[in-house]
Amino acid sequence: MVPIAYYLVLAAILFSIGIAAFLIKRNVITIFISIELMLxxxxxxxxxxxxxxxxxxGQIFVFFVMVVAAAEAAVGLAIIISIFRTRRTLNVxxxxxxxx
Amino acid sequence: xxxxxxxxxxxxxxxxALNLLLQRHPINSALSLVVVxxxxxxxxxxxxxxxxxxxxxxxxxxxxxxxxxxxxxxxNAGEEEETHGSRAAYTVGIPGATAIFCLLSFVFLSERxxxxxANIGGYLNRGVDNIAEVSAMLFTKLLxxxxxxxxxxxxxxxxxxxxxxxxx
Numbered sequence: 202m203v204p205i206a207y208y209l210v211l212a213a214i215l216f217s218i219g220i221a222a223f224l225i226k227r228n229v230i231t232i233f234i235s236i237e238l239m240l241x242x243x244x245x246x247x248x249x250x251x252x253x254x255x256x257x258x259g260q261i262f263v264f265f266v267m268v269v270a271a272a273e274a275a276v277g278l279a280i281i282i283s284i285f286r287t288r289r290t291l292n293v294x295x296x297x298x299x300x301x
Numbered sequence: 302x303x304x305x306x307x308x309x310x311x312x313x314x315x316x317x318a319l320n321l322l323l324q325r326h327p328i329n330s331a332l333s334l335v336v337v338x339x340x341x342x343x344x345x346x347x348x349x350x351x352x353x354x355x356x357x358x359x360x361x362x363x364x365x366x367x368x369x370x371x372x373x374x375x376x377n378a379g380e381e382e383e384t385h386g387s388r389a390a391y392t393v394g395i396p397g398a399t400a401i402f403c404l405l406s407f408v409f410l411s412e413r414x415x416x417x418x419a420n421i422g423g424y425l426n427r428g429v430d431n432i433a434e435v436s437a438m439l440f441t442k443l444l445x446x447x448x449x450x451x452x453x454x455x456x457x458x459x460x461x462x463x464x465x466x467x468x469x
Contacts, residue, residue, distance in 0.1 A: 203307045206413035208344065210406045211311045215337065217376075217402035218318040224394030230327045230373055232335050237365065238318060241341055242355075252348040252419050257434045260350050261443060264435070267353075267360050268450045272457035274365045278372045279464035285376050286467075292433060 208249040215242035229284070229291050233277055240270050303419070306347055310340040327378045331369045338362040348419055356452045 219242060236292035251259025281288045281291070288296060317336035324330050338361045345352040409416070439447055 202418045203303050203347075204413050204418045205416040207307060207311075208419065209347070209409040209416070211307075211314065211344075213402050213405035213409065214315055215318050216405070217398040218315075218322055220401060221321045221394045221398035222318075222399070223323070224390045225444055226330075228327050228378060230369070230376075230378055230379070231306050231321075231330050234321065234330050234369065237361075238321065238337060241338060241361070244365045245341055245344065248345050248348050248350050248353060249351070249419070252361060253417055257431075257438050260353055260431075260435055261438055263350075263353055264356065264439070265446070265450060268454065271360060271365055272454055274368055275461040276464065279461040281372060281378065282465045291376065291378055291453055 205249050205253050209246055212242045212245040227292050227294060229281055229293050229296065232293065233281070237270065239265060303347055305342065310343045314340040325380045327373045328370065331366060331373060335362050335366050349431060352435050
């Protein structure tokens with residue numbers, strides 16, 4: 202018997218670490234990885250709530266999140282490759298084409 | 302027993318996430334994310350989501366992370382350097398993330414009696430297993446969204462090919 206709140210607090214810990222990594226990291230691939238971490242944390246809350254309400258809808262939602270995350274990873278990494286090809290860097294501070 | 306399972310794999314997930322945050326090389330961050338995803342798969346299983354536990358291992362730690370590791374190796378990404386932006390992010394990122402964590406865990410822990418607790422294994426207790434339940438829902442009620450996601454994947458594949466193609 203584990204309280205559902207423990208699962209939710211674990212998800213909150215992972216989500217906060219994801220936010221911190223998203224803000225602190227300067228490598229665009231690592232930033233992308235921390236977005237995946239946040240998606241995983243939210244998935245854990247969905248599964249926990251699905252268990253709590255005895256319904257399968259939350260698990261279906263997680264399934265769709267996984268599908269969209271796979272599509273997002275493919276497109277995002279393709280964008281990173283094309284950025285690296287033109288700019289020769291992965292540092293987000295130097296990828297400021299839209300700023301100037 | 303489930304509490305021990307939760308604490309072992311919860312600690313492993315948090316340790317992996319912290320390692321992701323602290324490592325400076327992208328490949329180390331990617332491999333610590335694999336640790337997080339594998340321990341989350343065990344937690345999904347303990348919440349009665351066997352299908353999602355398998356999908357987590359196959360899709361996330363299999364497909365997506367292999368893609369990440371391939372790209373890191375392809376681009377030969379090295380250690381990231383400290384910049385002015387990262388120092389500014391330290392002053393905003395750590396307090397902001399801590400504030401969000403405190404808010405979320407305050408809400409969850411103050412409502413923990415209303416949230417109840419989880420038993421190990423299947424939660425349905427209706428003689429059907431998790432995969433039967435998921436597929437019945439997915440292929441009857443949610444057939445149209447399911448087909449739309451396949452089109453989404455197709456578009457994503459085409460987009461990835463077009464974006465990563467070498468310019469003439």
